[in-house]
Amino acid sequence: MAAETSLLPYAPLLAALTYAAVQDVRTRRIRNELTFSLVLTGILQSFFTLHTVSPSASCFGLLVGFALTFIMFAMGAIGGGDVKLMAAVGAWLGPAGALQVFAGAALVGLVVVLFQSFRQKRLGLLFRNSAVLAINVLHAQDVGIDHVSETGKSSRSVDKPIPYAVPILAATVLVLSAWRNGL
Numbered sequence: 001m002a003a004e005t006s007l008l009p010y011a012p013l014l015a016a017l018t019y020a021a022v023q024d025v026r027t028r029r030i031r032n033e034l035t036f037s038l039v040l041t042g043i044l045q046s047f048f049t050l051h052t053v054s055p056s057a058s059c060f061g062l063l064v065g066f067a068l069t070f071i072m073f074a075m076g077a078i079g080g081g082d083v084k085l086m087a088a089v090g091a092w093l094g095p096a097g098a099l100q101v102f103a104g105a106a107l108v109g110l111v112v113v114l115f116q117s118f119r120q121k122r123l124g125l126l127f128r129n130s131a132v133l134a135i136n137v138l139h140a141q142d143v144g145i146d147h148v149s150e151t152g153k154s155s156r157s158v159d160k161p162i163p164y165a166v167p168i169l170a171a172t173v174l175v176l177s178a179w180r181n182g183l
Helices: 008-027 032-045 056-072 080-119 125-136 143-156 166-181
Strands: none
Touching: 008 032, 008 080, 008 166, 032 056, 032 080, 032 143, 080 125, 080 166
16 A cells, blocks of 8 residues: 555545444444445445455455454354454455454454453463463364364353454554555
């Protein structure tokens, strides 16, 4: 992305992500109407003059955003709305953008979970549960994906899982800021 890139084409994406984050914090749900309309507008905008990515990049980004988060969904780490939201981000930002937002959201989410666990005096439990889950993931072929998913659900280290739309929003803002500054 070139330096001094306008953020105007991304305004609908940022507005919808902000709404999704607020809803996720309040209700721990992201409405299908929001994610599907965000996917649709992401693909549609790629055909207009003031687009963020080409139509093929939009479709490939949608698939990348979906695939990256579906693995976490299968393990019970995030909800289906989070998967659809990342797919929508991919439709707006393309495959490279989806990968960058996914990585950024994972880091933001990690910081939030570490802070939550520390505040709730469950940091040791977080590390133990993370090790158990990692071992299960490594042996998923032996134990089966259902076992890995159940382990993920039963190994929660904090009272409430984080509303993942918030890290997705934060990571999207960071990625767009980096693009705008030519990074």
